Amino acid sequence: MSLIIDPKKAIQSLTAFIKDILTAAGFTRAVLGVSGGIDSALSCYLAAQALGPENVLALRLPYKTSSPESLSHAQVVIEATGVRSKTLPITEAVDAVLAAFPHAGPVRRGNVMARVRMTFVYDQAAAFQGLVVGTGNKTEILLGYTTIHGDAACDLNPLADLYKAQVIQLAEFIGIPEAIITKPPSADLWPGQTDEDELGFTYEEVDNLLYTLIEEGATVPECLQAGFEEDFVNTVLARVKRYRFKSIPTPRAAAGQQSLAALENLPAFT
Numbered sequence: 001m002s003l004i005i006d007p008k009k010a011i012q013s014l015t016a017f018i019k020d021i022l023t024a025a026g027f028t029r030a031v032l033g034v035s036g037g038i039d040s041a042l043s044c045y046l047a048a049q050a051l052g053p054e055n056v057l058a059l060r061l062p063y064k065t066s067s068p069e070s071l072s073h074a075q076v077v078i079e080a081t082g083v084r085s086k087t088l089p090i091t092e093a094v095d096a097v098l099a100a101f102p103h104a105g106p107v108r109r110g111n112v113m114a115r116v117r118m119t120f121v122y123d124q125a126a127a128f129q130g131l132v133v134g135t136g137n138k139t140e141i142l143l144g145y146t147t148i149h150g151d152a153a154c155d156l157n158p159l160a161d162l163y164k165a166q167v168i169q170l171a172e173f174i175g176i177p178e179a180i181i182t183k184p185p186s187a188d189l190w191p192g193q194t195d196e197d198e199l200g201f202t203y204e205e206v207d208n209l210l211y212t213l214i215e216e217g218a219t220v221p222e223c224l225q226a227g228f229e230e231d232f233v234n235t236v237l238a239r240v241k242r243y244r245f246k247s248i249p250t251p252r253a254a255a256g257q258q259s260l261a262a263l264e265n266l267p268a269f270t
Contacts, residue, residue: 003165003211007173010166014158015050021156022051022131029130033121033151034058034085035188036073039159040135041176042167044077046158047133049174053082057128060087061117063094070188073180080177086124090116110187114150122153131155139164139207142214143236144243145199151187152246163211164203201232209236 022028030047034040047056058081060074071087078085094116098109118132125132134154136146138161146152159167164185171181185195185203196202209228212218213236218226223233240247252260263269 003163003207005166005169007170010162010170011046011049011174014046018047018050018133018156018158025131025155027129027131029055029057029128030133031057031059031121031125031128031130032133032135033061033117034074034077035135036067036070036077036180037183037185037188038171038176038180039137039140039167040074041077041180042171042174043133043135043158044081044083045171045174045176048081048083054084055130056081056083057124057130058083058085059121059124060085061090061120062087063089063113064091065191067186067188067191069183070186073177073183076177076180080175088120088124090120093119110193111147111150114147114187118150118153125155133158135159137162137164137167139203139210140195141247142210142240142243143199143206144239144246145195146246148246163207165207200235205232206236209233210240213237 018030022030028051030051032040032043032047034044044056044058058074058078060071060078062071075085090113094113097112097116098104101108104112121132132153132155134152134157136152136154136157137159140146141152141160162170168181186193187195199206209223209232212223212226212228220233220237224230258266
């Protein structure tokens with residue numbers, strides 16, 4: 001079992017992916033939200049390297065309860081990469097939505113924040129004439145630890161096949177500051193919130209299990225034989241299955257006609 005990847009080759013592949021997707025769509029610019037966390041930092045570094053910093057717009061989108069450290073770390077990323085940037089507070093827009101649902105719990109409130117942020121990102125993408133770069137890693141996607149039409153929304157995602165441990169490897173290689181790499185992962189949706197507290201296990205633990213299950217194709221008995229606790233294996237599998245609808249493309253009904261997914265197979269679209 002090895003989550004270790006060749007960072008130089010991975011970065012070359014991911015920057016080429018970004019450039020190729022934008023070129024194929026007729027774009028030269030990209031937009032993304034930068035939260036001050038490691039994932040959005042890596043996406044920003046990759047986009048700047050792929051397209052040139054002048055062609056990347058990074059958005060800081062604070063809510064009134066956002067951590068000042070998150071804002072400062074996002075600014076560090078902006079300055080280190082040299083990308084263009086804007087700071088657009090989302091408090092007024094979020095509070096306008098939440099005013100209609102005063103009894104909404106923290107998860108619903110967090111989802112509203114995530115979706116309002118993405119509304120801002122897509123609006124700015126239209127103004128900047130760019131595509132939206134995603135920031136979600138493979139571990140989060142598999143666990144359903146994303147908000148549909150929020151942080152999960154994007155036009156392309158260079159991190160989608162990277163487990164959290166691999167994001168850390170690339171971040172270290174590409175030169176993202178240590179303070180960003182080592183701080184506890186958090187969506188910063190409410191004070192004191194951390195990913196691992198919510199999930200109930202560490203990214204290191206779940207990365208090792210997911211890699212064994214997916215990349216090595218291990219069965220549950222084989223995972224148990226390898227030393228994973230049965231309750232942990234069952235909990236993670238149940239979560240992946242429960243949120244599978246988040247990790248696959250939106251299902252589209254077939255009525256017996258030509259699938260949109262196969263459009264490029266037709267003579268006129270090749």
